[in-house]
Amino acid sequence: MQLFEFKHQFQFIAHRRRAFIVSGLLLLASIGSLAVQGLQLGIDFTGGYLIEVGFEKPVELQPIRDALAGEGYGDAQVQHFGALNDVLVRIAPQAGISSSKLSDQVVRMLDGTFDQKADLRRVEFVGPQVGQELRDQGGVAMLIALLLILGYVAFRFEKRFAVGSVAALIHDVIIVVGVFSVTQIEFDLPVLGALLAVIGYSLNDTIVVFDRIRENFRRQRRGTVEEITNGAINQTLSRTLMTSLTTLVVLLCLDILGGEAIFGFAFALTVGVVVGTYSSIFVASTLLLATGLSRQDMMPVQKEGAEADARP
Amino acid sequence: MNRYPLWKYVLVAAVLAVGIVYALPNVFGQDPAVQVSVKDGDLPADIGSRITRALEGTGIDAAGMRRRGGTMLVRLANDDDQREARKALNDVLGDQYTVALNLVSAAPEWLRAIGGNPLNLGLDLRGGVHFLLEVDMEAAIKGAMEQKVGDFRRYMREQEIRYRGVTLEDQSIRVRFPSAEQRSQAAGLLQDRYDDLDFRNLDDAQQPTLVATMTEKAQKAERDSALQQNITTLRNRVNELGIAEPIVQQQGENRIVVQLPGVQDTTRAKEILGATATLEFRLVSGNPSEWADAERTGNVPFDARLYHRRNGQPILLERDVIVTGDQIEDAAGSFDNRSGSPVVVINLNNAGADRMQEVTSDHVGDQMAVVYIENRVQTKTVDGKEVKQRQRSEEVINVATIRDVLSHRFQIEGLTSSEARDLALLLRAGSLSAPIEIIQERTIGPSLGQDNINKGLMSVTVGLILVLVFMVLYYRAFGVVADLALGANMVLMIAVLSALQATLTLPGIAGIVLTVGMAVDANVLIFERIREELRSGNSIQSSIHAGYDKALGTIADANVTTLIAALVLFLFGTGPVKGFAVTLSIGILTSMFTAIMGTRAVVNLVYGGRRLKRIAI
Numbered sequence: 001m002q003l004f005e006f007k008h009q010f011q012f013i014a015h016r017r018r019a020f021i022v023s024g025l026l027l028l029a030s031i032g033s034l035a036v037q038g039l040q041l042g043i044d045f046t047g048g049y050l051i052e053v054g055f056e057k058p059v060e061l062q063p064i065r066d067a068l069a070g071e072g073y074g075d076a077q078v079q080h081f082g083a084l085n086d087v088l089v090r091i092a093p094q095a096g097i098s099s100s101k102l103s104d105q106v107v108r109m110l111d112g113t114f115d116q117k118a119d120l121r122r123v124e125f126v127g128p129q130v131g132q133e134l135r136d137q138g139g140v141a142m143l144i145a146l147l148l149i150l151g152y153v154a155f156r157f158e159k160r161f162a163v164g165s166v167a168a169l170i171h172d173v174i175i176v177v178g179v180f181s182v183t184q185i186e187f188d189l190p191v192l193g194a195l196l197a198v199i200g201y202s203l204n205d206t207i208v209v210f211d212r213i214r215e216n217f218r219r220q221r222r223g224t225v226e227e228i229t230n231g232a233i234n235q236t237l238s239r240t241l242m243t244s245l246t247t248l249v250v251l252l253c254l255d256i257l258g259g260e261a262i263f264g265f266a267f268a269l270t271v272g273v274v275v276g277t278y279s280s281i282f283v284a285s286t287l288l289l290a291t292g293l294s295r296q297d298m299m300p301v302q303k304e305g306a307e308a309d310a311r312p
Numbered sequence: 313m314n315r316y317p318l319w320k321y322v323l324v325a326a327v328l329a330v331g332i333v334y335a336l337p338n339v340f341g342q343d344p345a346v347q348v349s350v351k352d353g354d355l356p357a358d359i360g361s362r363i364t365r366a367l368e369g370t371g372i373d374a375a376g377m378r379r380r381g382g383t384m385l386v387r388l389a390n391d392d393d394q395r396e397a398r399k400a401l402n403d404v405l406g407d408q409y410t411v412a413l414n415l416v417s418a419a420p421e422w423l424r425a426i427g428g429n430p431l432n433l434g435l436d437l438r439g440g441v442h443f444l445l446e447v448d449m450e451a452a453i454k455g456a457m458e459q460k461v462g463d464f465r466r467y468m469r470e471q472e473i474r475y476r477g478v479t480l481e482d483q484s485i486r487v488r489f490p491s492a493e494q495r496s497q498a499a500g501l502l503q504d505r506y507d508d509l510d511f512r513n514l515d516d517a518q519q520p521t522l523v524a525t526m527t528e529k530a531q532k533a534e535r536d537s538a539l540q541q542n543i544t545t546l547r548n549r550v551n552e553l554g555i556a557e558p559i560v561q562q563q564g565e566n567r568i569v570v571q572l573p574g575v576q577d578t579t580r581a582k583e584i585l586g587a588t589a590t591l592e593f594r595l596v597s598g599n600p601s602e603w604a605d606a607e608r609t610g611n612v613p614f615d616a617r618l619y620h621r622r623n624g625q626p627i628l629l630e631r632d633v634i635v636t637g638d639q640i641e642d643a644a645g646s647f648d649n650r651s652g653s654p655v656v657v658i659n660l661n662n663a664g665a666d667r668m669q670e671v672t673s674d675h676v677g678d679q680m681a682v683v684y685i686e687n688r689v690q691t692k693t694v695d696g697k698e699v700k701q702r703q704r705s706e707e708v709i710n711v712a713t714i715r716d717v718l719s720h721r722f723q724i725e726g727l728t729s730s731e732a733r734d735l736a737l738l739l740r741a742g743s744l745s746a747p748i749e750i751i752q753e754r755t756i757g758p759s760l761g762q763d764n765i766n767k768g769l770m771s772v773t774v775g776l777i778l779v780l781v782f783m784v785l786y787y788r789a790f791g792v793v794a795d796l797a798l799g800a801n802m803v804l805m806i807a808v809l810s811a812l813q814a815t816l817t818l819p820g821i822a823g824i825v826l827t828v829g830m831a832v833d834a835n836v837l838i839f840e841r842i843r844e845e846l847r848s849g850n851s852i853q854s855s856i857h858a859g860y861d862k863a864l865g866t867i868a869d870a871n872v873t874t875l876i877a878a879l880v881l882f883l884f885g886t887g888p889v890k891g892f893a894v895t896l897s898i899g900i901l902t903s904m905f906t907a908i909m910g911t912r913a914v915v916n917l918v919y920g921g922r923r924l925k926r927i928a929i
Contacts, residue, residue: 124755126751201874243830246836250826254825
C-alpha cells in the first residue's frame with residue numbers, strides 16, 4: 001500500500017502564494033477572535049473554585065443554580081460535565097471564605113438539593129496569586145522552548161532554517177490558540193502543556209523536511225532553490241502524512257474515549273498535529289525561501305577549510 | 313551485508329528481558345493492606361504477634377505481613393477485610409499507633425527483592441488531595457517581634473530604665489524615652505541582649521525614640537524556622553489523619569506541598585490542615601462596667617486590649633501575653649472528673665510553665681482568659697491589584713478564675729465536646745507560629761480516579777491496536793517488525809516508569825498514547841527511505857542498509873527537538889502536566905532504541921546476508 005505515486009510531484013512551492021493566503025486568513029481569524037472574545041481561561045489561570053459532583057441519576061441544573069444563589073453564589077456557573085448526571089460548578093474567588101469551607105459548603109448543599117446522594121468527584125481551588133504565576137510561568141516556558149529550539153536548529157542547520165522553523169511554530173501556536181478562542185473550549189494548564197508538545201511535534205515534522213532540503217542541496221548539483229525545496233517536500237510527503245495519520249489516529253482515540261478530564265488537552269494536540277502537518281508542508285519551507293536561502297548557504301564550510309589547509 | 317555482530321543481538325534481547333521483568337509487577341496488581349506505624353519511634357519487636365493476636369479475634373486471615381521502613385504492612389484478601397482489620401487494630405493497639413489503609417504490590421518476593429514495583433499512580437488516577445500552602449512570612453516575623461515587645465518591657469523594668477512606651481509598628485519595635493540619655497543607656501543594654509536586632513535612633517524633638525528591627529540574617533532564620541515548623545506541624549497533623557504515604561514537602565522559599573493519596577474523607581483532612589488556630593493566655597483587666605465603658609467610648613487603658621467573648625460581650629485583657637500556643641507541648645481532649653463537661657488538658661514546656669507559674673503566683677483569685685485566635689490570609693483583588701489581607705479573628709473562649717498556681721499541666725473548660733476534640737488535635741500537633749493559607753487545592757474523588765484509569769487504558773488500547781493494524785497494512789512484513797518494536801517500546805516505557813517510580817498521571821497516559829503514535833515515526837522514516845532506495849534501482853540489501861543509515865540523522869534531529877520541548881515542559885510544568893513530560897521523554901528515548909536498533913536486529917536476523925528477490929515493504 002502506498003499513499004502516493006512517487007513519480008508525481010506536487011508543486012507546493014510554486015503555489016506558495018495560496019498557502020500564504022490560507023495561513024494569513026487563519027492567523028487573522030485567530031488573532032481577531034482572541035482580540036474580540038479572548039480565551040475561556042480555566043481556573044488554573046483565573047483562580048477560583050471548580051467542584052465536580054456525580055449523581056446516580058441525571059439531574060436538572062436549575063435547582064442547583066437556585067440553591068447556589070440562595071447561599072449567595074449567584075454568579076456561580078453550573079453545567080453538565082460529560083454526562084447528565086455529572087455537574088460542574090465554577091465559582092470565582094470569594095472574599096472572606098477559606099477554600100476548604102466553600103467546597104464543603106457547596107458539596108453539602110448539592111447533597112441536599114435532590115433526593116439522591118452527591119458523590120464528590122473533584123475539587124480544584126487555585127488562589128489568584130497562583131493563577132497569575134501559572135500564567136507568567138506558561139508564557140516563560142513557551143518562550144524558553146522556542147529560544148532553545150531556535151538555538152538547536154541554528155546549531156545543527158543554519159540560522160535561516162532556525163528562523164523558518166520558529167516562525168512556522170509561532171504560526172502553529174497562534175492558530176491552535178485561535179481555535180480555542182473560536183470554540184471557547186476551556187484553556188487550562190494541561191492545554192498549555194499540550195501547546196508545548198505541539199511545538200515539539202510540529203518541529204519534528206519540519207526538521208525532517210529541512211534535513212532533506214539540506215541533503216538535496218549537497219547531492220544535487222543542478223536545480224534552483226525552489227526546485228530542490230519542492231523535491232524535498234515531495235520526498236518526505238509520504239512520511240509526513242503517514243506519521244501524522246498514526247498520531248492522529250491515537251489522538252482521536254483519546255478525544256473520543258479519554259473522557260472529559262483529558263479532552264481539552266487531547267483536542268489541543270489534535271488541532272496541533274493537523275496544523276503542524278500543514279505548516280511543515282506548506283509554511284516552513286516557504287518561509288525558509290523567504291529568508292533568501294541560497295545554495296552557498298548550504299555548502300559545508302568546514303570541509304572547504306580543511307581542503308585549503310591540505311594544499312601544499 | 314546487514315548482519316549484526318552477536319553482541320548487538322544479545323544486547324537487544326537483554327534489554328527487552330530486563331524490561332519485561334521490571335514491567336511484570338504491574339501484571340500482578342496490588343492487594344489491599346493495612347499499614348501500622350508508631351507515632352514516635354520504632355515499632356516494638358513483638359508487633360507482628362500482637363497484630364496476629366488482634367486479627368485472630370475477628371476471624372480475618374492476614375495474607376502476609378512484612379516490615380518496610382518504620383512500618384508494618386499487613387496484606388489482606390479484600391477491601392472488606394481491610395476495613396475490618398483497620399478497625400480491629402485501631403481498637404487493640406491504641407492511640408500511639410497509626411493504622412492506615414494502603415495497597416501493597418502483589419508481585420512475588422523475588423521481584424520485590426530486585427526493586428520491581430508497580431507503577432506509581434498520581435493523585436488524578438488514584439484519588440486524593442493535593443494542597444499547596446503558603447506560609448505568611450510577614451506574620452511570622454511580626455509574631456517574633458511581638459514576643460519581644462513584652463520582653464523589652466520586662467527587661468527595661470528590671471534594669472530600671474525609664475521609658476514612655478513600647479509599641480510594635482509593622483515589623484519594628486518603637487521605644488519612646490523621656491530623654492536622650494535614657495535612650496542611649498537603653499540602646500547599649502538592649503543591643504547587648506539582642507544580637508538579632510538592629511537599633512537606630514529616630515530623632516523626634518519631643519520624644520527620643522529607639523527603633524528596633526530584625527537583622528537580615530535573623531529575618532532569614534525566622535523565615536526558615538517558620539517554614540520548618542509549619543512542615544513539622546503539617547507532618548504531625550497528617551499523621552493524625554492515618555494516611556499511608558502522605559507527602560509533605562517544601563516548595564520554593566515559602567510554600568509547602570501536601571499530598572494525601574487515596575484519602576476518603578477530604579473534608580476532615582482540609583479542616584485539620586487548613587485551620588491555623590492558636591491560643592493565648594492573658595490576665596483579665598478591670599471589671600464589667602469598665603469593659604462596657606471601653607466598648608462604648610473606645611477608650612482603652614494603655615496596658616489593656618479590648619476583646620470580645622463568644623456571645624459578643626466586651627472584655628478587657630492585659631496587653632502582656634502570659635503564654636502563647638507555641639509553648640504548648642501537648643493537649644488532649646478529655647472530660648472533667650467532677651462536672652463531666654468537655655475540657656482540654658494542656659501541658660506546657662519549661663519556658664511556658666515558668667512564665668505561667670510566675671504570673672499566676674501573684675494572681676491567685678484573679679481571672680485569666682483564653683483567647684482563641686484563628687489566622688486566615690486571603691488574597692483579594694482591589695483596584696486590579698492583588699492585596700494580601702490578614703484576618704485575625706480573636707475570640708475569648710473562656711474566662712476562668714485562677715484557683716491555684718498553674719504550672720506545667722492545667723485544663724481549659726467551656727468548650728463543646730467537638731470543639732474540645734478539634735482544639736486538642738490542633739494544639740497537640742503543635743501550634744503554628746505563622747499562618748498558612750491554602751493557595752491551591754486539587755481533590756480527586758476515588759470514583760473519578762478509577763474512571764480516569766479506565767478511560768486512559770481504553771484510549772491506549774484502542775489507539776495501539778489501530779496503529780498496529782495500520783502499520784501492517786501499509787508496510788506488510790516490515791510493518792510487523794515495526795509492530796514488534798512498538799510492543800517492545802510499550803514494555804520498556806512501563807518498565808522504566810515502574811523502576812524509577814515516576815508518577816503516572818492522566819496527562820502521563822496521554823503522553824503514552826502520543827508516544828504510540830510518534831514512536832512509529834522513526835520506522836516510517838526508515839521504511840520510506842528503503843522504499844526510495846528500492847525505487848532508485850538499488851539492490852535489496854543495500855537499500856535496507858542505506859535506508860537505516862540515511863534516516864538515522866533525521867531521526868536524531870527530530871527527536872532531540874521534541875526532547876527539548878519535553879524538557880522545558882518538565883521544568884516549568886506542575887503536577888499532572890509534569891507527568892506528561894516524563895512519559896513523553898521516556899517514550900522518545902525508548903522508542904529510539906526499539907525503532908532503530910530493535911527493528912534492525914529483527915530485519916538483519918530475517919533478511920540479513922541472504923539473496924532476496926523481493927521483500928514485502
